[in-house]
Amino acid sequence: METAIRTFFANPRFAVVGASSDTAKYGYKVFxxxxxxxxxxxxxxxxTPTILEQQTVPGLDSLEAPSETSVSIITPPAITLKTVERAKELGIKVVWCQPGSENEEVLQFAKNNGIxxxxxxxxxxxxxxxGLKLAGRDWKL
Structure with missing residues (x-):
């Protein structure tokens, strides 16, 4: 798992599918x-066009450079599967399924498709x- 997390944080860009403006939801907390x-x-x-004063996009297709983006997913498994299928089409190589967003079908699709x-x-x-430390990224709180 450490290698996967290092790979995730080595990408130059990130996206959060399921970002939310509701402060009680994990989509808000992760974003x-x-x-x-x-x-x-x-x-x-x-x-939701803006969250935390940041402009959002409606889907993976709107990302500036999908193949350079690591994607966190915070959606129900059925939506997660559609997201991972689209990620494959866009050349996204690494995703992080937050607890509860994945099921066996999602995991098998990712494995079978090199994600x-x-x-x-x-x-x-x-x-x-x-993960940030593993990838050698500096950060400040």
Whole structure:
């Protein structure tokens, strides 16, 4: 798992699918984590144009450089599967499925299609700072 997390944080860009303006939701907390660590992150939410004063985009297709982007996913498994399928088409190579966003079908699709998928209880909020260190990224709180 350490190698996957290092790979995730080695990319120059990040996106959060399921970013939310609701402070009680993990989509908000994860998006805020990226911002608080000074990382270049794009929130993906088709219904909310701005979160934490940052402009969001409606989907992966709107990312500036998808193949250079690591994607955190905080959606129900059925939406996660569609997201990972689209990620494959766009050349996205690494995703982080936050707890509860993945199921066996998502994990199998990622594995069968060469997508590194961090899952099985790993959480950006818990494991992210160690991941930044593994990737040699400096950050400030």
């Amino acid at each position: 805020a984590w990226y911002l608080s660590h000074g990382l270049p992150v794009t929130g993906i939410n088709p219904k 590194t998928c961090i899952a099985n209880g790993a959480c950006v909020l818990v494991d992210g700072e160690n």
